[in-house]
Amino acid sequence: CQELPLIPEQDSRDIEVVCNLYESLLTLQRQGINGIWARIIKNAFAPLFNKEFDYVAGNPPWVNWESLPENYRQDTKPLWQEHGLFPHGGMDTILGKGKKDISMLMTYVAMDKYLKKGGKLGFLITQSVFKTAGAGQGFRRFRLGSGEHIQVQHVDDMVELQPFEGASNRTSVV
Incomplete structure (x- = not known):
């Protein structure tokens, strides 16, 4: 997550959201329950696309x-x-x-x-x-x-x- 091409001073909220999403997806992958990602992503981003x-x-x-x-x-x-x-x-x-x-x-x-x-x-x-x-x-x-x-x-x-x-x-x- 540290390698994202974002500028911390300008994109701090974006970095936090992306890093949290990445960590959540990585945890699901490690637990072997990656088949539900589509619903998680849909729910996580739904408010942005209302x-x-x-x-x-x-x-x-x-x-x-x-x-x-x-x-x-x-x-x-x-x-x-x-x-x-x-x-x-x-x-x-x-x-x-x-x-x-x-x-x-x-x-x-x-x-x-x-x-x-x-x-x-x-x-x-x-x-x-x-x-x-x-x-x-x-x-x-x-x-x-x-x-x-x-x-x-x-x-x-x-x-x-x-x-x-x-x-x-x-x-x-x-």
Whole structure:
């Protein structure tokens, strides 16, 4: 925590918050209970984001639904359903149409919770949400859980650029 590029005279409160969060996460890691970090971080930072913004930019995590801890899947399942990101069930899911990525959910939640009406979002996101026949179908509805239509202005294909050196993922910017 001492190696953070912060200026103690100007950033003393920030240093204290970051160091406390780091120590808490490190303790959880050492105790082997790191599967609850998402909820801890959500709760720790929720008061900072109790408003909407004109612009939201980010690079949400790219993790397949199947790779998420079971308790996290259960906790977030209502959000997936609320935003219509699970259009398939039964045999379609078994045949691969249900391969979801957490970046899909993060994108919709960011738009729903943090973006002002008329605001703009820019996210680095896996290209599969735009190209896969089944898994991205719910994402490509471009409607929030409330039914509000999302206007996508542009999607950039970053595959040839390969923004993440050494990674085999297929990147796009929405």
